[in-house]
Amino acid sequence: MSVVTVQLGQCGNQVGQQLLHSLLCDAQDGQRNELCTASRERFFHQDTHGELVARAVLIDMEPKVINQSISRAARSGMWRYGETSHFSQKQGSGNNWANGFCVHGPAHREVVEELVRREVERCDRLSGLLAMMSVAGGTGSGVGTYVTQCLRDVYPKSFILNHLTWPYGTGEVIVQNYNSVLTLAHLYQLSDAILVHENDTVHQICSQLLNIKHISFADVNSVIAHQLGSVLQPALTADSQGAYSRNPLGELVSALCCHPEFKLLSVSSIPQVPLASMAYSSFSWPSLLKHLRQMLISNTKMEEGIDWQVRPPAAAERSRSLTSFNTSLANVLILRGKDVYSAETAGFEDPALYSSWLSPQEAFSVWKSPVPFNKYEKSATLVSNSQALLRPLDSMVGGAWNMFASRAYIHQYTKFGISEEDFLDSFSSLEQVISSYKELR
Numbered sequence: 001m002s003v004v005t006v007q008l009g010q011c012g013n014q015v016g017q018q019l020l021h022s023l024l025c026d027a028q029d030g031q032r033n034e035l036c037t038a039s040r041e042r043f044f045h046q047d048t049h050g051e052l053v054a055r056a057v058l059i060d061m062e063p064k065v066i067n068q069s070i071s072r073a074a075r076s077g078m079w080r081y082g083e084t085s086h087f088s089q090k091q092g093s094g095n096n097w098a099n100g101f102c103v104h105g106p107a108h109r110e111v112v113e114e115l116v117r118r119e120v121e122r123c124d125r126l127s128g129l130l131a132m133m134s135v136a137g138g139t140g141s142g143v144g145t146y147v148t149q150c151l152r153d154v155y156p157k158s159f160i161l162n163h164l165t166w167p168y169g170t171g172e173v174i175v176q177n178y179n180s181v182l183t184l185a186h187l188y189q190l191s192d193a194i195l196v197h198e199n200d201t202v203h204q205i206c207s208q209l210l211n212i213k214h215i216s217f218a219d220v221n222s223v224i225a226h227q228l229g230s231v232l233q234p235a236l237t238a239d240s241q242g243a244y245s246r247n248p249l250g251e252l253v254s255a256l257c258c259h260p261e262f263k264l265l266s267v268s269s270i271p272q273v274p275l276a277s278m279a280y281s282s283f284s285w286p287s288l289l290k291h292l293r294q295m296l297i298s299n300t301k302m303e304e305g306i307d308w309q310v311r312p313p314a315a316a317e318r319s320r321s322l323t324s325f326n327t328s329l330a331n332v333l334i335l336r337g338k339d340v341y342s343a344e345t346a347g348f349e350d351p352a353l354y355s356s357w358l359s360p361q362e363a364f365s366v367w368k369s370p371v372p373f374n375k376y377e378k379s380a381t382l383v384s385n386s387q388a389l390l391r392p393l394d395s396m397v398g399g400a401w402n403m404f405a406s407r408a409y410i411h412q413y414t415k416f417g418i419s420e421e422d423f424l425d426s427f428s429s430l431e432q433v434i435s436s437y438k439e440l441r
Contacts, residue, residue, distance in 0.1 A: 001125045008133040009065075039233060132163045175403075185429040297312060327355060397427065
């Protein structure tokens with residue numbers, strides 16, 4: 001089944017291009033006929049000349065990044081974007097969610113819907129739509145939210161997964177907390193699942209694990225693409241009967257998002273080492289899974305700095321809050337590489353890791369593939385619906401509320417049609433989300 005990727009704004013277009021390139025490079029690495037076929041069918045189609053064309057739509061209010069993404073894909077010599085699968089304007093959204101959502105989005109709705117329709121109609125079977133965007137700026141967040149709303153109207157029964165890149169905590173844009181609050185509150189009503197990558201975490205991975213001295217956006221995007229690719233590349237599930245061509249978005253949503261109040265997903269991957277060190281590195285499944293499990297329960301995003309003191313609570317302690325323990329609602333573990341069927345995953349089936357209202361059998365899923373991913377002999381990725389994003393979400397809402405209480409920059413939003421009541425509704429919606437995740441027991 002095929003996935004149509006919708007790349008929105010500067011960040012969405014850069015990460016989307018890197019993701020598609022990583023997926024194809026991995027699928028074509030070595031003798032992997034079955035996986036290669038499934039991966040290609042999922043993310044690409046062939047034109048009349050036999051060239052691979054991405055099942056993607058590129059949208060931005062400025063042409064520069066779209067042109068760069070199209071050029072990079074073409075220069076690879078492996079794939080390209082469709083000649084008419086992109087839309088841009090000459091003027092951006094000025095880092096203003098309201099400008100993107102209330103002005104640019106509605107003005108170009110018909111064009112964007114037509115671009116997506118063409119890609120959807122090329123699919124024999126549609127798995128769903130993957131919308132990639134940042135929450136900090138104006139186009140990715142504002143236009144991205146509006147486009148997601150349109151997609152939900154046009155494709156009410158299709159799965160929609162939003163991939164969000166969370167801004168640096170130190171601040172990229174003065175109003176990033178406003179834009180983030182408005183984006184998340186609206187997407188919670190529209191999307192089936194919201195998968196988040198935090199720039200601060202990815203930056204740490206680049207610095208501490210990959211030993212990159214001068215970290216660029218390309219480095220950050222490469223790590224995001226690696227982690228996201230390890231989730232989306234075809235794998236074998238418990239009921240796939242040996243066939244790779246399954247419904248990736250549907251299976252991810254059904255395994256992780258069993259309740260409309262809980263849609264926030266985080267990703268952790270292990271190992272992550274510099275390319276130059278790969279040939280000298282050796283990993284075992286028990287070690288990888290031991291580290292990944294502790295990363296989960298201690299809410300640590302990489303294998304360095306894990307707090308080994310955190311333990312799952314005993315049954316008698318479940319009623320009281322343990323701030324250091326990360327309670328999960330559901331987890332999907334994806335294992336790829338050598339001897340994958342010998343990997344013992346019982347540690348992730350421990351009932352103490354999960355909310356008491358789901359059994360471990362319902363809360364935990366494992367996908368496997370004997371094919372290594374991205375040159376790693378063995379790799380494990382965990383997609384988790386847990387309390388992992390509580391702290392950054394709480395911080396973002398708190399920062400936005402402090403600005404709103406002093407009416408800072410509100411006029412920049414009201415002049416485009418967003419009222420103070422819209423802000424209050426968004427705050428109320430996210431406070432409910434925060435409360436629900438805090439109450440997970």
